[in-house]
Amino acid sequence: QLVESGGGVVQPGRSLRLSCAASGFNFNNYDIHWVRQAPGKGLEWVALIWYDGNTKYYADSVRARFTISRDNSKNTVYLQMDSLRAEDTAIYYCARQNDAWGAFDYWGQGTLVTVSS
Amino acid sequence: QSALTQPASVSGSPGQSITISCTGTSSDVGSNNLVSWYQQYPGRAPKVMIYEVSKRPSGVSNRFSGSKSGNTAALTISGLQAEDEADYYCCSYASNTTLRVFGGGTKLTVL
Numbered sequence: 001q002l003v004e005s006g007g008g009v010v011q012p013g014r015s016l017r018l019s020c021a022a023s024g025f026n027f028n029n030y031d032i033h034w035v036r037q038a039p040g041k042g043l044e045w046v047a048l049i050w051y052d053g054n055t056k057y058y059a060d061s062v063r064a065r066f067t068i069s070r071d072n073s074k075n076t077v078y079l080q081m082d083s084l085r086a087e088d089t090a091i092y093y094c095a096r097q098n099d100a101w102g103a104f105d106y107w108g109q110g111t112l113v114t115v116s117s
Numbered sequence: 118q119s120a121l122t123q124p125a126s127v128s129g130s131p132g133q134s135i136t137i138s139c140t141g142t143s144s145d146v147g148s149n150n151l152v153s154w155y156q157q158y159p160g161r162a163p164k165v166m167i168y169e170v171s172k173r174p175s176g177v178s179n180r181f182s183g184s185k186s187g188n189t190a191a192l193t194i195s196g197l198q199a200e201d202e203a204d205y206y207c208c209s210y211a212s213n214t215t216l217r218v219f220g221g222g223t224k225l226t227v228l
Binding site for chain 1: 120150151153155157162163164165168169172174206208210215216217218219220221222
């Protein structure tokens with residue numbers, strides 16, 4: 001199970017940190033992604049962190065503004081979002097990568113981030 | 118990295134078959150077999166229906182099948198049922214710094 005939290009309403013230019021808490025599987029063995037979906041729009045891949053936290057990747061649209069991290073002792077992945085823009089408004093999902101499949105096999109329920117003045 | 122191209126909508130009658138295409142480039146769809154398809158109902162998280170182009174996770178109906186030719190992948194749903202009405206997204210590994218790219222999504226309507 002994956003449970004996101006930390007969403008809310010934030011002004012442009014401000015920061016927000018999302019959390020993704022995992023349970024029911026060996027969290028230390030899995031890469032975790034963040035995927036977002038703007039209201040009424042499609043899915044957009046945001047970021048990836050490897051199982052050990054040593055390698056991270058970002059979409060061009062968020063690179064240098066967002067930072068993904070994880071605390072394997074807490075079974076939690078974080079997404080630090082800085083310099084937020086209106087276009088970052090979306091539901092943010094965390095998703096587990098199944099390495100045997102190369103696909104996302106479990107998703108959280110999502111947390112809504114609204115960037116508005 | 119541009120999104121993969123999917124038709125905005127497709128429709129079919131119960132019992133019919135439909136195919137949703139997903140067109141990318143030689144840097145994503147055409148470069149690997151890590152193409153997956155997701156089904157999403159309104160207000161719900163996506164669910165994987167196909168992985169590695171054509172493989173089905175346990176529990177997914179065999180009415181769902183996937184294929185790929187060159188830079189275009191496809192999802193076929195046979196024997197359409199009312200419960201198949203949802204949004205469908207393709208996703209591919211991308212061989213650049215943006216590791217994953219999604220299609221724009223296709224809304225399937227069962228008439």
